[in-house]
Amino acid sequence: MSEARRLNRAATIDIGFALELERRRSMELEEAYYDTILRLTRASAYKDRETGAHIQRVSHYARVLARHLGWSDDDQELVFRAAPMHDVGKIAIPDDLIRKAGSLDRGDRKVMESHTLIGASLLEGSNSRLLDMAREIALTHHEHWDGSGYPHKLTGEQIPISGRIVMLSDNYDALRSRRPYKRAFDHEATCRIMLDGDGRTLPSHFDPRLLEIFRAAHHEFDGIFEQFKDESQL
Numbered sequence: 001m002s003e004a005r006r007l008n009r010a011a012t013i014d015i016g017f018a019l020e021l022e023r024r025r026s027m028e029l030e031e032a033y034y035d036t037i038l039r040l041t042r043a044s045a046y047k048d049r050e051t052g053a054h055i056q057r058v059s060h061y062a063r064v065l066a067r068h069l070g071w072s073d074d075d076q077e078l079v080f081r082a083a084p085m086h087d088v089g090k091i092a093i094p095d096d097l098i099r100k101a102g103s104l105d106r107g108d109r110k111v112m113e114s115h116t117l118i119g120a121s122l123l124e125g126s127n128s129r130l131l132d133m134a135r136e137i138a139l140t141h142h143e144h145w146d147g148s149g150y151p152h153k154l155t156g157e158q159i160p161i162s163g164r165i166v167m168l169s170d171n172y173d174a175l176r177s178r179r180p181y182k183r184a185f186d187h188e189a190t191c192r193i194m195l196d197g198d199g200r201t202l203p204s205h206f207d208p209r210l211l212e213i214f215r216a217a218h219h220e221f222d223g224i225f226e227q228f229k230d231e232s233q234l
């Protein structure tokens, strides 16, 4: 082998090694972000009535939707990891408001709704894809396709797809769960409410494409709900 070729080959190996090192470093960094995030999520779960099991289930439903949308394995994993942080902003909402049974007045509702903005501000400003998607989800997981959601009353594709995915997932789980203001519905009743509406939840709230996926894959949602039923904390 000529000297030039030998040097060239050595340089290629060096670059390959450096890239591999860089890839590993950034993976480690993403893992560290994920770890920190899970701890933050756990902290907010202490004050919220929503359980660790709810958070796990929402991640799994979100991955089902992403898979049916044809997302890559990496992107499915990303939404799976980002979804648990949707309500992290509740950490800043007063306890008595979070635990309040019955309907909230206008002022209380405004404060409650601010968990979306607070969550987004907690998660903004990093270079991490994970945190960036988590911020997007925290901000938009209560927006509705028809513009009737909050905080910005976005419509249709103005709402990031990650937010639309978690919104549908969170709604399915909320309907299946008992809340201070409602009983738990079974899977069939939940499907009926989401697909036909009940006055409070309307099909027009959901991205039509995601609702079609849900219509076809609803059994997977039921399976996840049954699998992660225990109410243990994260």
Ligand SMILES: [Fe+2]
Pocket (backbone or CB within 6 Å): 086, 087, 115, 141, 142
């Ligand atoms: Fe929320």
Ligand SMILES: [Fe+2]
Pocket (backbone or CB within 6 Å): 050, 054, 058, 086, 087, 170
């Ligand atoms: Fe939730």
